[in-house]
Amino acid sequence: MARHKQNRVLQQPPRVRGFNPMGFYSSKTDSIYLNFEEFESIRLIDYESLTQEQASSYMKISRPTLTRIYESARKKLGKVLVEANQLLIDGGNYIFKENWFECKNCECKFNNPDNSEITSCIICHSKQIELLQSS
Amino acid sequence: MKIAIPIESDKPDTLISTVFARSKWFAIWDTDLKTYEIIDNPYHADKLQVGENVVWLLTKKNVRHFAAFEIGLKLQNESSIRHIQLILLPPKIKKLKDILTFIDNN
Numbered sequence: 246m247a248r249h250k251q252n253r254v255l256q257q258p259p260r261v262r263g264f265n266p267m268g269f270y271s272s273k274t275d276s277i278y279l280n281f282e283e284f285e286s287i288r289l290i291d292y293e294s295l296t297q298e299q300a301s302s303y304m305k306i307s308r309p310t311l312t313r314i315y316e317s318a319r320k321k322l323g324k325v326l327v328e329a330n331q332l333l334i335d336g337g338n339y340i341f342k343e344n345w346f347e348c349k350n351c352e353c354k355f356n357n358p359d360n361s362e363i364t365s366c367i368i369c370h371s372k373q374i375e376l377l378q379s380s
Numbered sequence: 381m382k383i384a385i386p387i388e389s390d391k392p393d394t395l396i397s398t399v400f401a402r403s404k405w406f407a408i409w410d411t412d413l414k415t416y417e418i419i420d421n422p423y424h425a426d427k428l429q430v431g432e433n434v435v436w437l438l439t440k441k442n443v444r445h446f447a448a449f450e451i452g453l454k455l456q457n458e459s460s461i462r463h464i465q466l467i468l469l470p471p472k473i474k475k476l477k478d479i480l481t482f483i484d485n486n
Contacts, residue, residue, distance in 0.1 A: 352470035369482040
């Protein structure tokens with residue numbers, strides 16, 4: 246039986262659930278799913294300009310594993326751009342470095358550094374908040 | 381409670397800045413008094429220690445919450461930010477007044 250996948254550590258959740266190409270209507274079958282750890286690999290390497298070694302250290306995985314995740318992410322992004330697919334960011338094997346919450350009303354996300362009780366959104370004071378669960 | 385929001389200019393209808401520590405201005409929004417003040421960020425062009433200096437500047441004004449589109453990894457790993465709450469704003473909030481609209485409507 247295959248070895249169980251280790252959870253990749255994410256610093257923060259993505260701001261959005263995905264992207265749609267302009268002027269196109271994509272059906273669900275055309276959607277490309279970028280999982281959370283693939284998004285994080287793009288964020289750390291392409292956006293934060295870390296080396297793969299540094300990024301793998303943040304995600305608590307080996308450098309070869311990170312390389313595979315990153316290459317998979319780049320392939321998917323290439324496909325999305327060329328074929329004008331909808332991109333959805335969801336799924337994967339991950340845990341967040343700390344607790345993150347999402348407000349269902351204003352859609353902002355926030356952490357809880359002091360581990361205090363969170364009952365409402367910090368921006369809009371809505372009580373419709375949800376703890377973002379790890380996989 | 382005070383929240384710091386990086387902004388593009390010191391005008392009331394300003395856009396929220398896409399960068400945090402290198403933003404030239406911050407709006408410090410007091411949720412209890414429902415008012416805000418705009419302050420300069422003299423450290424926005426610093427080569428080194430911009431994160432640490434910005435955290436010091438804001439915590440000096442009793443800010444314990446940072447709201448932005450993105451808060452860079454370097455700043456997140458500053459030891460001084462450990463007790464600061466980070467808020468990731470959704471794409472529909474583009475201007476400073478968008479946040480104020482949320483308060484007024486809730």
